[in-house]
Amino acid sequence: MLMKVKEVAGLVGISVRTLHHYDEIGLLKPEQTTESGYRIYSEKDLETLQQILFFKQLGFPLKKIKEIINSRSFDREEALRVQRKMLLEERSRLDNMIATIDKTIRHAKGEIEMSDKEKFEGIDFSHNPYEQEARERWGDEAIDESNAKIKQMSKDEQKRMGEEFDRIYRDIAAVRHQTPDSDEAQAAIKVWYDYLNKIGNYSLDAFKGLGQMYVDDERFTKNIDKYGDGLAVFMRDAMAEYAERNTN
Structure with missing residues (x-):
């Protein structure tokens, strides 16, 4: 199914300007453009956009995303598996942070005692895990x-x-x-x-x-x-x- 840029923007929840920017920097160029200059997105374009937004959600800059998805060695299925693993790890980290916040609220009310270590459980400023995953695998x-x-x-x-x-x-x-x-x-x-x-x-x-x-x-x-x-x-x-x- 072919879609115009406004339809894609509405489907995904991003702005038309964002899609135009992705095109201009060579991150996502739609397969077709009408004689009037309108961008037409294919199913394959939508799959690429999905990958871009997954990586973006995981904190990757656009320059890095472009390098990854344009690589000859890029494998979409493998990327999805790695992204899923990262998201599960992120969910676990957020669950731990939420638990720490809940305990901190109870501590502030005088209901429980918290050690200094417990006050910072779930907070992690480590580097991007995808690159570490790649190094471990390759x-x-x-x-x-x-x-x-x-x-x-x-x-x-x-x-x-x-x-x-x-x-x-x-x-x-x-x-x-x-x-x-x-x-x-x-x-x-x-x-x-x-x-x-x-x-x-x-x-x-x-x-x-x-x-x-x-x-x-x-x-x-x-x-x-x-x-x-x-x-x-x-x-x-x-x-x-x-x-x-x-x-x-």
Whole structure:
């Protein structure tokens, strides 16, 4: 069923201006536009909008949402499972906070006593759990193992490793204008995969997850893009393609 922008806004409960903004920043571009310039949304567009709003409700900025849903490795069903898990955790946290508020009211009335620790139960200012979930699923173990091996190297060994990293990144940057699934890109990414497994133990899933981290973590993106604009995104897509091709 096709819907006009006002119909979508009314259905979802957001403003037409918000939908226009999503279109302008490339977050949600409707599949069709009439000759008069009216936006027409398909069922697929509505599914994408649902994902956007789920992520937004969970506290993700629009820039991060755009990166996630535009990733070649994005899986809608997997995202829904992770979002469900996060919402259940959030519901549990809110239930704990409500219980703490109820106890605080009773404490204020003199009905019960509360310890200082009890006064802050359910309050959690930890970082975004989705990114932690991704790290746990895709390769903290491999990253930690690599870091441990690097620390054991001599200064000369670390210098040579740095030079090898530099050479590989430059070779990948040289083909970044190709499509990530091109033979040239895949050959360059294979060299990176093989080298990582000399200093660590990266499964294909971990390799794919590491590529996603290159985009999700601004520190990675900044350092990688020094070799060429857009290299981090290119590597993520090429690494995802390599993992998918080589998974039995």
